[in-house]
Amino acid sequence: MENEKHHIVPYRLYAIILLILLSLTFLSIEITRINLGAFTVAGALLLASIKSSLVLVYFMHLKFDKAYIQIMVGMVILLFIAVVLVTFFDYYFR
Amino acid sequence: MSQVIHHDEHYDPEGSKIGMWLFIFTELLLFGGLFIVYSVYRYLNADAFHLAAEELNTTVGALNTVILLVSSMTIAMSTTALQKKQKATTIVLLEITFMLALIFLINKYFEWGVKFDHGIFPGSEFMKAEMSQGEVLFFGLYFVMTGLHALHIVAGLVIMGFALARIQKGTVHADRPSLLENAGLYWHLVDLIWIFLFPLFYLIT
Amino acid sequence: MQASSKIPTDVSYLEYEGKHKGLLSWIFSTDHKRIGLLYLYSMMTLFLVGVILGLAMKFELIAPGKTIMEAKDYNAVFTVHGVIMIFMIVIPGLPAVFGNFMLPIMIGAKDVAFPKLNLLSWWIYITGAFLVIISVLFGDGSPDTGWTFYAPYSFKTGANMLPAIFGAFVLGFSSILTGLNFIVTIHRLRAPGMTWTKMPLFPWSLYGTAWIQLLATPIVGITLVLVALERIFGIGVFDPTLGGDPILYQHLFWIYSHPAVYVMILPAMGAISEIIPTFSQKHIFGYKVLVVSTLAIAFVGYFVWGHHMFTSGMSGTAQYTFSILTFLVAIPSAIKVFNWISTMYKGSINVQTPFYWAASFIFVFLIGGLSGLVVGALATNVYLHDTAFVVGHFHFIVFGGVGFSFFGAIHYWFPKMFGRMYDTTWANVGWLIFTIGFLALYSPMFYLGMQGMPRRYYDYLEEFHAANILSTLGSWVMTLGLIIVIINLFRSAKSGPLAGANPWNGKTLEWTVPSPPPVENFDEIPEYKEHDGPYEYQ
Numbered sequence: 001m002e003n004e005k006h007h008i009v010p011y012r013l014y015a016i017i018l019l020i021l022l023s024l025t026f027l028s029i030e031i032t033r034i035n036l037g038a039f040t041v042a043g044a045l046l047l048a049s050i051k052s053s054l055v056l057v058y059f060m061h062l063k064f065d066k067a068y069i070q071i072m073v074g075m076v077i078l079l080f081i082a083v084v085l086v087t088f089f090d091y092y093f094r
Numbered sequence: 095m096s097q098v099i100h101h102d103e104h105y106d107p108e109g110s111k112i113g114m115w116l117f118i119f120t121e122l123l124l125f126g127g128l129f130i131v132y133s134v135y136r137y138l139n140a141d142a143f144h145l146a147a148e149e150l151n152t153t154v155g156a157l158n159t160v161i162l163l164v165s166s167m168t169i170a171m172s173t174t175a176l177q178k179k180q181k182a183t184t185i186v187l188l189e190i191t192f193m194l195a196l197i198f199l200i201n202k203y204f205e206w207g208v209k210f211d212h213g214i215f216p217g218s219e220f221m222k223a224e225m226s227q228g229e230v231l232f233f234g235l236y237f238v239m240t241g242l243h244a245l246h247i248v249a250g251l252v253i254m255g256f257a258l259a260r261i262q263k264g265t266v267h268a269d270r271p272s273l274l275e276n277a278g279l280y281w282h283l284v285d286l287i288w289i290f291l292f293p294l295f296y297l298i299t
Numbered sequence: 300m301q302a303s304s305k306i307p308t309d310v311s312y313l314e315y316e317g318k319h320k321g322l323l324s325w326i327f328s329t330d331h332k333r334i335g336l337l338y339l340y341s342m343m344t345l346f347l348v349g350v351i352l353g354l355a356m357k358f359e360l361i362a363p364g365k366t367i368m369e370a371k372d373y374n375a376v377f378t379v380h381g382v383i384m385i386f387m388i389v390i391p392g393l394p395a396v397f398g399n400f401m402l403p404i405m406i407g408a409k410d411v412a413f414p415k416l417n418l419l420s421w422w423i424y425i426t427g428a429f430l431v432i433i434s435v436l437f438g439d440g441s442p443d444t445g446w447t448f449y450a451p452y453s454f455k456t457g458a459n460m461l462p463a464i465f466g467a468f469v470l471g472f473s474s475i476l477t478g479l480n481f482i483v484t485i486h487r488l489r490a491p492g493m494t495w496t497k498m499p500l501f502p503w504s505l506y507g508t509a510w511i512q513l514l515a516t517p518i519v520g521i522t523l524v525l526v527a528l529e530r531i532f533g534i535g536v537f538d539p540t541l542g543g544d545p546i547l548y549q550h551l552f553w554i555y556s557h558p559a560v561y562v563m564i565l566p567a568m569g570a571i572s573e574i575i576p577t578f579s580q581k582h583i584f585g586y587k588v589l590v591v592s593t594l595a596i597a598f599v600g601y602f603v604w605g606h607h608m609f610t611s612g613m614s615g616t617a618q619y620t621f622s623i624l625t626f627l628v629a630i631p632s633a634i635k636v637f638n639w640i641s642t643m644y645k646g647s648i649n650v651q652t653p654f655y656w657a658a659s660f661i662f663v664f665l666i667g668g669l670s671g672l673v674v675g676a677l678a679t680n681v682y683l684h685d686t687a688f689v690v691g692h693f694h695f696i697v698f699g700g701v702g703f704s705f706f707g708a709i710h711y712w713f714p715k716m717f718g719r720m721y722d723t724t725w726a727n728v729g730w731l732i733f734t735i736g737f738l739a740l741y742s743p744m745f746y747l748g749m750q751g752m753p754r755r756y757y758d759y760l761e762e763f764h765a766a767n768i769l770s771t772l773g774s775w776v777m778t779l780g781l782i783i784v785i786i787n788l789f790r791s792a793k794s795g796p797l798a799g800a801n802p803w804n805g806k807t808l809e810w811t812v813p814s815p816p817p818v819e820n821f822d823e824i825p826e827y828k829e830h831d832g833p834y835e836y837q
Contacts, residue, residue, distance in 0.1 A: 106412070106487055108487065109412050109483050109486070109487040112482070112483050112486060112487070113412065113413065113479060113483050116478075116479045116482055116483070116513055117479060119513060119514060120475055120479075120513055120514070120516070120517045121517070123514055123515075123517040123518055124517035124518075124520060124521050125521075126517075126518070127517065127518040127520075127521035127522060127551055127554075128521055130550075130551065130554075131525070131536060131547065131551070134544070134547055135536075135542075135544075138544075139542070216528070216532035216533075216534050217531075217532035217533045217534065222541065226542075227535065227541055227542025228542060230534075230535050230541055230542060231534075231535050231536065231541070231542050231543065234532075234534030234535050234536055235534075235536070237534075238525070238528060238534065238536075
């Protein structure tokens with residue numbers, strides 16, 4: 001019976017990820033002080049996406065999980081983004 | 095494709111992990127619906143949203159963000175501790191996570207309290223009289239989304255309570271870690287949602 | 300938790316009583332087979348309520364003007380009819396009854412992955428149904444918004460909306476948890492040797508369906524919460540006077556409710572894909588194509604919701620994008636029809652009751668599907684939106700699709716579930732009368748819609764009178780057929796002749812266990828070898 005969780009993630013890795021997350025948080029606060037127009041939203045969302053990816057991949061163990069779980073997560077996220085985009089086919093073109 | 099025969103029919107950690115991920119997907123879509131509403135009204139009322147966001151306290155928001163990020167680390171660490179059979183460390187880390195969650199809720203309570211004192215609450219006549227429609231929408235969304243998020247934190251506290259009890263009792267341990275690992279997954283979800291809520295409500299000034 | 304070693308393997312699930320006795324041994328049972336029957340009995344009860352409401356509507360429409368009710372009563376009747384039929388019957392539908400009963404057996408498992416969660420799903424279902432009933436019987440009047448709860452009326456109406464909204468929300472949880480359970484079951488509990496490509500088509504359809512239940516339902520959940528909050532607090536999110544957009548409500552509602560129709564039809568198609576090979580005594584034609592079509596329908600079905608909103612005020616770009624996507628999603632459904640018919644070709648047809656239902660399923664589903672293209676095309680939709688044509692379309696495809704498949708499935712799996720055979724003559728007579736009544740009830744609606752008769756109106760112009768009379772008469776004939784079918788099933792379950800393990804010479808795993816099955820289905824978990832598989836005839 002396979003069990004990929006024999007792999008124990010070291011404390012250090014979690015601490016490093018936290019430091020990166022805190023840095024990105026700080027960065028996003030600073031960046032949004034600068035008014036970049038429409039890119040402000042994009043920038044904030046981009047940084048949030050990077051932070052989320054770190055949480056998903058490391059804290060939530062996706063990196064060490066079997067492929068089918070990674071695929072499921074990816075597909076659900078893509079599905080949601082696609083639904084948002086299609087919704088904007090209405091609002092953007094009104 | 096692997097065909098797994100389970101020697102212990104009643105404990106399938108991989109199955110229970112998939113179950114937790116599937117539940118997480120439903121939560122992502124639940125909040126996703128609110129993010130759709132947010133993005134539509136943000137698009138239609140960009141300036142009003144900017145204005146309204148200035149009412150929010152970025153420092154408190156940032157503090158809460160830091161709190162949740164740290165708590166994600168501590169609960170993740172607790173799963174490592176459990177696997178290393180370090181029971182005391184596991185419990186301490188889980189208790190720290192629990193405390194951080196409580197502090198988040200306390201901050202939220204005061205944050206909302208300040209808003210209410212200023213006449214900013216769902217359905218407030220003051221808001222409808224004094225603010226533009228976009229601002230009213232912003233705050234409606236703010237309360238619904240942070241409120242729903244806070245409810246999920248409360249649920250997380252309950253789950254963590256269960257995990258703590260079972261670890262103490264010894265029914266959750268290195269060979270049977272699912273409850274703690276799945277509790278951790280749930281908690282990271284709560285963190286993930288806030289990672290998006292924070293910039294979209296506090297940082298768009 | 301060592302119960303499994305203590306459960307006897309020669310006691311049928313119908314007779315076994317564990318910790319609880321009598322009724323409690325049913326409503327606290329975690330046996331997927333009993334839970335399937337719990338759903339069957341509760342759904343049949345609610346279905347009859349929904350049928351009575353439908354008959355009341357048809358009776359009102361037998362003549363122009365008021366017949367038996369005022370306009371606002373009619374609004375309440377079609378609302379509750381819709382809420383019951385959609386949320387309590389066709390969405391739980393085949394998964395709740397046959398999915399629960401058959402899925403574990405068909406994949407060689409003893410139960411689903413989370414049996415207690417499964418029981419909870421049923422309890423949640425009953426709670427949701429109860430809440431909706433409360434909203435009708437108490438408070439300031441039964442909901443009258445249509446099952447679609449469109450804003451702004453849904454937050455402005457004085458009717459008793461909150462329990463109904465909450466009930467629908469709770470019912471959604473039942474759906475989500477069932478979907479979650481089935482996905483994990485299919486991933487983790489397939490018998491050794493049963494690879495994904497050897498899994499029968501009904502489980503495949505349940506898999507695709509489960510993903511839709513899981514991912515789409517939360518969106519309607521949160522939307523209903525927003526309507527409730529709008530009602531209570533006036534947050535403005537759907538209120539145009541406060542800057543909200545009612546069309547956004549429609550988007551959110553249909554983002555769930557369109558995929559929901561695939562929740563309805565995919566398992567129905569899955570059951571047809573079981574019945575046809577068995578009664579053709581031939582391997583299903585194009586197994587892999589059917590699997591891909593199932594997944595394609597599930598996926599593309601997420602992106603067509605706007606075809607319910609062509610006249611709402613959406614942008615032109617959205618209108619034609621949704622129309623094109625709607626035509627795309629029809630293709631895999633059509634492919635399935637070709638595959639079913641090709642399975643029958645040169646097969647050795649065993650003309651039995653399930654086959655009658657399956658064949659007539661194809662007929663009514665085709666009509667429903669083709670009429671769907673008519674309303675899916677933007678130009679014609681503008682003319683037909685909110686007319687009786689739409690009502691005809693969705694009754695053909697949903698009631699025709701899910702209903703005919705459900706009746707086919709209940710007759711197909713009846714001997715397995717109850718260990719007895721139904722009376723074939725009465726079953727066939729019931730089928731014939733039902734089908735004739737069904738066609739008479741719903742076909743006139745296409746004509747009426749094209750002539751301009753609106754839907755959800757209790758009154759109509761005199762020129763529509765004759766067609767409406769035919770439709771109402773059809774409802775009575777159909778109900779007669781329904782009564783015959785149901786009474787026959789009831790009586791046969793109690794006292795029909797005993798049935799063997801495999802009366803139809805089926806090739807899927809459920810036919811290898813006794814009729815009715817023992818509590819844990821298999822003495823030993825079966826194993827698929829290299830050349831084993833479903834539908835391996837000759």
